Amino acid sequence: MSKKYVYSFGGGTADGDATMKDTLGGKGVGLAEMSKAGVPVPPGFTISTEVCNIYFQNGNKVPADIDQQMDEAIAKLEAQMGQKLGDANDPLLVSVRSGAKFSMPGMMNTILNLGMNDKSVQGLIKRSGGNARFAYDCYRRFIQMFGEVALDIDMEHFDHIFDEQKKKAKVKLDTDLTAEDLQKIIVEYKKLVKKETKKDFPQDPRAQLKMSRDAVFRSWWNPKASYYRKMERIPDSIGTAANVQAMVFGNMGDDCGTGVGFTRDPGSGEKVFYGEFLINAQGEDVVAGIRTPRPISELHDEMPEVYKQLVEITSNLERHYQDMQDFEFTVEKNKLYMLQTRNGKRTGPAAVRVAVEMVKEGLITKDQAVMRVAPSQLDQLLHPVFDAASLKTLPKLLTGIAASPGAAVGKVAFSAESAVELCKGAPVILVRKETTPDDIHGMDVSRGILTAIGGKSSHAAVVARGMGRPCIVGASAMSIDERAGKATVKSGDKTVTFKEGDWLSIDGTTGHVYLGQAQTNDPDPSSGVLATFMGWADEYRGKFGVRANADIPRDAKVARKFGAEGIGLCRTEHMFFAEDRLPHVQAMILARDEKTRRQALAKLLPMQRKDFAGLFTAMNGFPVVIRTLDPPLHEFLPKREDLMVDLAKLPHADTKEKKAMSEKYGFPVGQLKKELPVLLHRVEELHEFNPMLGHRGCRLGITYPEITEMQARAVFEAAVQVAKKGVNVIPEVMIPLVGSWKELEHQKNIVEGVAKEVLAKAGITLKYMIGTMIEIPRAAVTAAKIAEQAEFFSFGTNDLTQTTMGLSRDDYTKFSGHYQDIKVFPADPFAELDQEGVGELVKWAIARGRETRPELEVGICGEHGGDPSSVKFCYDAGMDYVSCSPYRVPIARLAAAQAALAKSSAGAEAGRTV
């Protein structure tokens, strides 16, 4: 016997079953399953994905024995329907649709009304009770669709004929064309086919069917299908099935109709029968928007029996699939046909609500519920969102790259300074060409950030996500004239200008920017179904911790609200950019000797102490990981190029320009000539070819031990201060950029010395730890030795990715497009941890570190700590916790719960096979 390629379904039975998704595709399996469950689907058969693959491998030829199998399936189908292909009395018409293993909605081609020819059109007139217009319309639609999809004839040619006929008939609407008009169109369509293909339009339905099948296969490589697969990471190799199914018509009269629906509201998740329908219409009319569909509740009055049956069937389907269903149906002469059902797509809020309510209904278990929501969907629940109605009233300005989700409304500021100024009176949106660490104080006071250049990993994007601020980057249509205080946006011929102080509404979830003030709604993570849902997730997550990256007490409080169990990374340098501190930081950097440096550090000590005290208080009872100074010092000084250019301009500068320079650099106008070269000289000394690989991290603390000393003092004095007030303080001091155990030993000695002194003086004992970031490959490679010094490891996977890949994330954006095209990496390695490369080093380091120190605490504090697939990796790699930005904490909690569930079910699987 030859291999089975064709699988029939319908009439309460089917050749295939639910396990055969690889072979039958998603739609094929659904049809088989529905048939078996007694759901009234129009019968038909599925041509397997294998045929598609053979077709491409064989130079666009299907296997030899396929025709016979199809003939057998057609015979069966004709028997079931009591109709015959091409019949002049009651012709069988079929649709041919694609259907891959994974849903690719609208990406491939479909052919409807197959079987129409000069003879069967007469049969269809009879079947429709003499509706000649309907029958000819079906025929002309089929020729058009078939011509376009199977014969590669340009759609425009058909449209042209159609429009010409409308002109001749002097009608405006398609529906005003008569049967005679349509017949004339059919004649012209056939001529067109003959002209374009040098062959007559095929009258034989079986020939039509073979050509349509092949055309559906070929549409696997439609550009939009390829692109969609790339985007959704669907392998090219799996191919699509082709589903041939009897046509039923919702447009044969008022006892016919069609509709779509959901078993629950896909927007809110509420349990209501949800959908729309049209009487005497075809499926495409519902979505086409020519006629306004009616709410499905009204079907109850129109067709009470059909309505009852529909509710019953879809409820059963929901129970059967244990998930909310998205279905399509058609009623032909009062008989209900289900055309499709599938698990419905839904918004984040709906996903959570459906999951929680289904547990309460006893439909699914709690662990199923936890697995049911994609962690990334939570994002929608965690940021302010625009009120949709309010948004519609505003003009859309442009669309950039959505870099940090959420909605923000504020007045435009074109510089950090004016943001600080403007924010006293109103919320602010910071609009910059790009942001740098200098802008931190401006970003900090802004509700949202919009930049003209940069990608999802740009400074603006990373910092904004860390702050939980909505952010849009790479809005390249916008060009900013900071000096003139305005920006222009070009779109086609139109140019829109907006000024400093204008209202802007930006949606970091979609990348859309609107002129004007939209309304927003706030999230509430700690009550309602989300709280219930997260509670369940936490049950499964168990001991695996989720901490937050937070630098200031305000962020720490938000983090706690979102369920963070500690701070995994406090970047002490972010405190250095504050307006009242920067001058002391600069004084420290410009100091020529240790004494002067210590004087500047003494000024910073009380400020840092206060920050740390705030963090400890907010995190009462939870650990706080504080990283010592990390960035290269020149980041705190004016830019080298700015200085060079200003110095070149100085001799010819006018009073206004000089005043601007004076403000910028903090020297009186009269001293610019003397001081600028001195400042430039120091900046030149600090200039680095590759700052990422330069004098930063623990390298600073080793050359200037007094900086580490001051920071350790601030940490432990703050700890003592709040501990005395009854706060449970757990400081973990973290040394960055360690590459050798000797570096860590050096810094650890300083921190430990200060800790002992401060604690002894206060007469307090306190549990604290000293550990290190693992963020350069050498640290990972020599982890065994480093763990002798470190009580904890925290993987800084941002830098570890950069160094392991030899790839600067700032510079990567310039060629990342090419890299995505040839799929060098499965995903953006700065968004999803590169498990094959970086991940190997991480696993190696954990194993070696724990060999030396079994109780070693291990976490991650890079951006990846908030990415679901990376969280799963961290869980599987045996880390103790992940740390991410406060707003991503629930996402990480859910991802961790899912990782735990996946592992325990994998364990159970493994157990079963033993």
Add this chain to the structure above:
Amino acid sequence: MSKKYVYSFGGGTADGDATMKDTLGGKGVGLAEMSKAGVPVPPGFTISTEVCNIYFQNGNKVPADIDQQMDEAIAKLEAQMGQKLGDANDPLLVSVRSGAKFSMPGMMNTILNLGMNDKSVQGLIKRSGGNARFAYDCYRRFIQMFGEVALDIDMEHFDHIFDEQKKKAKVKLDTDLTAEDLQKIIVEYKKLVKKETKKDFPQDPRAQLKMSRDAVFRSWWNPKASYYRKMERIPDSIGTAANVQAMVFGNMGDDCGTGVGFTRDPGSGEKVFYGEFLINAQGEDVVAGIRTPRPISELHDEMPEVYKQLVEITSNLERHYQDMQDFEFTVEKNKLYMLQTRNGKRTGPAAVRVAVEMVKEGLITKDQAVMRVAPSQLDQLLHPVFDAASLKTLPKLLTGIAASPGAAVGKVAFSAESAVELCKGAPVILVRKETTPDDIHGMDVSRGILTAIGGKSSHAAVVARGMGRPCIVGASAMSIDERAGKATVKSGDKTVTFKEGDWLSIDGTTGHVYLGQAQTNDPDPSSGVLATFMGWADEYRGKFGVRANADIPRDAKVARKFGAEGIGLCRTEHMFFAEDRLPHVQAMILARDEKTRRQALAKLLPMQRKDFAGLFTAMNGFPVVIRTLDPPLHEFLPKREDLMVDLAKLPHADTKEKKAMSEKYGFPVGQLKKELPVLLHRVEELHEFNPMLGHRGCRLGITYPEITEMQARAVFEAAVQVAKKGVNVIPEVMIPLVGSWKELEHQKNIVEGVAKEVLAKAGITLKYMIGTMIEIPRAAVTAAKIAEQAEFFSFGTNDLTQTTMGLSRDDYTKFSGHYQDIKVFPADPFAELDQEGVGELVKWAIARGRETRPELEVGICGEHGGDPSSVKFCYDAGMDYVSCSPYRVPIARLAAAQAALAKSSAGAEAGRTV
């Protein structure tokens, strides 16, 4: 019985033997061995290193039972010498000297004439035949030395007393002081001791001995000793022995004398009895330079018997130690004493000659000879060297960091452009603040390079070593005014100025720079003893290859002369900086579309083809590894800051300035205003935050496949061209900066496509390989997958070190001092491969790569390929070859031979233990 701490020697016997270097130190073992061999050494005893270590561990206290052991040894010594400590007739005097396992010449303290006191000074007068002046001089010398070393009294105080007495006695020379004068000095010396220590000068010789022993131990921690250990990497923990030895006097009359010598000439290696002596003198007189020593041949006439005995003894010693000896001797009353013998230090040329001649003499075997020369010593044989006499006639200008060895003489050029100009008439020395890739053409035409800033890993140093050009960097005393065409050197109050065109002689081996024209001598690697020696080395090296990094045919020829078996790295971009090519390269970069880019590339194709043809011809029969374009494109464009500053200056620039800009950027004066902003814009687009981690390496070839295509075409068209002329061509095309197998696959497809096309067209088959550099950690981690695509790996350990350590070698110099102080890394990781970190990744990658492809060819082409310890690592790691700069090829050949010998002897050891 208590532990043995004291080991006697002398009189044809000794307690210790040659195996006890850990316990007795180098000197102690030498004395024991000489005694046993019947060499007439003054007898004595060695206090073991263990005592020193216990001394420090016990808070500066020796073990309790040491005194008794010393008393026994003294008794034995007194018996042997027939003298007694402190005796009033014939007193035993001894010296106390340090002696660690490894030679630390002059770093620790010595005490001579111990045993002198008020009584024994009378005895010494008698022993010396009534020479009171001699005896009192011994006494005063002892007080001074003991006071300084054992009692910590400032030397100046003694000098002051001594000088005062000379004034009182109205004499100029020390030797003019009478016995009476010396007695007065002794009285004052004793007063000084009493004043400074509150105790009398100790008269008891045994007390003197204990204090001196402890003082010698303490000198282990002299700052200079600590520093020397750090430099030579001698562990702090091994401690020193103390050697107590009977004093003999060469200054007791004309039947006495002293001298030093070598069994061969340590400068040339010639087998001549080599040394100097003085009659009636102490050892220090020979080196102090007060009296001019006489050539040792004259000793034959003065003391024929002694001379004969000395020649015989030292010849025996050379045979015994199987190496050239460096010895000291004293004659007391016609009796010869050997004070010391050790393997003599020698120059590189001498090391080679001695090794070769000793094999011919049957003294050592060939493998011993190969192990006898430190690879780094060969350096002295491979570069032109200054004629010493000629050098003495020139004023020394300054000393910088010796970065690339050899001597160079030329006229000063302060820019690459003027170097190109000047070199037409005379040899040139390029003098720059620092060099950048822009200067390559200038460096290329210069005989030597001198820079004011930068370390041994700076651009200038690396490139110069690659070119084999002498180079001195970090000459910070020099400040250059390029515009004025002059440089000034400050040293103390003096300021010396030199101008463009002045003659300079620079010695890259020592770092010395001289004003004027010195004579140089050229090396000849292919004849004489060096050729013999290298031939032997190659026998042991076996199949392990040594290739050279060479970019142009001229360097390739040099490489062959030095024994390179192929080119391990041709950096195609170095060809891009040539004056006739740079405009086309810039046109390629500035191209806005592929077509324009291809036009520019078409211009470069014939040039590259010609270069490759030259390389292939020079390497007839040997492989040539050609790397595709590697550096970021902005390196080929003007500097961003220059453009910004010039643009700022332009509005107020005068005609001269504008003309300068016009020449610099290649635009007519009138178009500067229009073109500069355009150029800046493009430069801005190409600007990178971390160029090292940016758009370079294969990333260029992926975004601009046409570049790889052009280079592949140049390679294979050149190969076909010369193959047709009968040259045996073996091209190996190397893709740089690969991090994922997909990148390599992409580039490989391009190269392979071109290769097949070109070869098919020519109708030729040719063996060629396509492989990759392993220079970022991800490549090492995923080596198994990469090896599926790569036919060879070449470790680019420069970049691999930078990325693995997260450390830019350009920026490291800013804090490397601190890092050396706390010994973060055992050596400069850019000079010696970091085996603990980078080395682990290298070993991992080789193992994984060969798992996938057992026949994978593996080499190294980073700077480390020419470093002996790194070559040994590469050999042990199982690489197939190393590649280094042409001038280091013999060094690598020798290092590889030594690695092979070490491995086979380790194997033999292991074999024995089975």
